Amino acid sequence: SYDSSVFIEGAIREVYKTLLIAIGMVIGVIYLFLGSVRAMLVPAITVPVSLIATATVLLALGFTLNIITLLALVLAIGLVVDDSIVVLENIHRRMETHGETRLVAAFKGARQVGFAVIATTVVLVAVFVPIAFLQGDVGRLFTEFALTMAAAVSFSTFVALSLSPMLASKLLPEQGGRSRLSAAVDRAFDRVRAAYDTALQAALRHTWVVGLVFAGILGGSLWLLNQIPDEYTPKEDRGVFYLMVTGPEGSSYEYISTYMTEIERRMMPLVESGEISRLLVRAPRAFGNFEIFNTGIVINVLDDWANRRSAWDIMDDVRQRLAGLPGVRAFPVMRQGFGARVQKPVQYVIGGGTYEELAQWRDILVEKIEQDNPGLVGLDWDYKETKPQLRVIIDYDRAAELGVTIGTIGRTLETLLGSRRVTTYIDAGEEYDVILEGERSEQRTPTSMENIYVRSQRSSELIPLSNLVRLEEFADSIKLNRYNRVRSITLSANLAEGVSLGDALGKLNQLVREHLPGDVIIDYKGQSRDYQFSGASIIFTFMLGIAVVFLVLAAQFESWIHPFVIMLTVPLAMAGALLGLFVTGQTLNIYSVIGLIMLVGLSAKNGILIVEFANQLRDAGTTFRAALVRAAEIRLRPIVMTGITTAAGSLPLLLSSGAGTETRVVIGTVILAGILAATFFTLFVVP
DSSP, rough: OOOTTHHHHHHHHHHHHHHHHHHHHHHHHHHHHHHHHHHHHHHHHHHHHHHHHHHHHHHHOOOOOHHHHHHHHHHHHHHHHHHHHHHHHHEEEEEEEHHOOOOHHHHHHHHHHHOOOOOOHHHHHHHHHHHHOOOOHHHHHHHHHHHHOOOHHHHHHHHHHHHHHHHHHSSSTTTTOOOOOHHHHHHHHHHHHHHHHHHHHHHHHHHHHHHHHHHHHHHHHHHHHHOOOSSOOOOOSSEEEEEEEOHHHHHHHHHHHHHHHHHHHHHHHHHHHHHHHEEESSSSSSHHHHHHEEEEEEEEEEGGGGGSSSSHHHHHHHHHHTTTTTSSEEEEEEESSSSOOOOOOOEEEEEEEOOOHHHHHHHHHHHHHHSSSEEEEEEEOOOOOOEEEEEEEEEEEHHHTTTHHHHHHHHHHHHHHHHHEEEEEEEEEEEEEEEEOOOOOGGGGGGGGGEEEEOOOTTTOEEEEGGTTEEEEEEOOSSEETTTEEEEEEEEEEOTTOOHHHHHHHHHHHHHHHHTTTTTTTEEEEHHHHHHHHHHHHHHHHHHHHHHHHHHHHHHHHHHHHHHHTTTTTHHHHHHOOOHHHHTOOOHHHHHHHHHHHHHHHHHHHHHHHHHHHHHHHHHHHHHHHHHHHHHHHHHHHHHHHHHHHHHHHHHHHHSSSSSSHHHHHHHHHHHHHHHHHHHHHHOOOO
């Protein structure tokens, strides 16, 4: 009906574009900070070397170049240059302050920051490794993401401590050989360093102010966490959506066909405008063994993303065009990215003892939803009492008087109205079933029961069944569903604009607690189930990442205090990321949480640079206060450079368009806002 690879191909093409833009922006930022093409080549060469080396790891692990691994490479571009920048900046500083030659500065400078570079890399790898232990679809996908990032960062460290010092010893301009741009950049940074020194001295004199600001940031983060809506995955425009059509129970093919033709007529203007490139109309919706003709489906294949409105706007347009259509219910559904399911995001299951009881609970819940709708659109359920049926009620006293057992009545009805296998026979080596059943022509009306007789076990006489039973008409559902072996009814719905899956499910749970009895069983299906049960796994992974980073830092610094100071940068980065999500109207989902896990390692890098160098100065005999200020001043430039290059690497994700934009924008927002906040606040909070 449509080619699902179109979205995949478009998304991968857009990620390739983002990859190239990120490389260009990172190299451009490095050039602006260094002011020299020759100096720029030292960290810039890290990008192709690390990416190509990472490709060998992907090949060895059997991974492919897919949306997830390419996204990891895009984010890695801003990270792989960090270590080289730290090494290069220290070499450049030694040449300026100590008057060392390129070779001597490269040798001593690389050794001086070697521990810090290795420490930051181990921390980053320690953050990514727990992601590989996520379970389910999320685990399978982000295992490739985590291992790709870990491989890229590990190779960049090797390059930073080997190839980068060698290139610096050959390419960096000697004293007096700098360009005017390089000299201007140095003068600008000297002014920035002087301003930072003044601000840092003030912060150290008024540490209680910094403490209050830090506490305020923590409080603001908690407030933002409660304000940002949460869901499983961002709503993706996948280039195709489905229109599910349902008519009254028992509708004929002619009935539904007439409405499908009318739906097609109302949607043709969207085809003529070019927004829908292909319109496929089918009735009934699915082909099976049951003669059910009251359903239909319209598959809407959309034009290229650049040539049309958002799919969500088009779906709202379709709802309005079909709003006044009587006789059928029609609702659009977007195909989901995870699991490729064609169903509404809200799949809320209520379970209990009997279907009659469940129907009562469903009616109560639907009534409360209609009174205060939490943002559900196209509410529907899978238990509809619309199929006419007959219930056979046995007069037990009368049957006992005439000597007719309940089993006899049941087997008679089974045989004549249904069928029953009684024996088998063998013919030409093949065994065949012998099945008894009544003449279908004699079973067209309820009065046909008058022609059925049962034999009395007491008198062996044939007794009309109509003397023993009576018929009661009632309506019931065509299907009696169970979920996890429990009788159940599933309520399904789309989400209104601006309503997250987490908010909708939370409201439904609140309505159940307030208005349904305590023995109701609540469960979830589809994307709702994924959202509910992936959250605990992701939270565990996030906490595990923090614990692993703390333990790794404790082992490296042989101290409990230094890791604690460094880890204070983590809530600062989280605050920036949450603020970015809040301002841009994004949600907390699996992609944004993966970005938050990354920030645990990224934010710790800056603290490591300051703390490690302060320890070196203290070991050399510098007083505590002087070592702290000196370390912060000297590490200002590499911290700012690495922070901005990481931000530059994530910026193209926010500027991207086309297939898969929604997921790239979310993770780009988290990294950009988080790393900028961490870079700024780390310079004051850690000292």
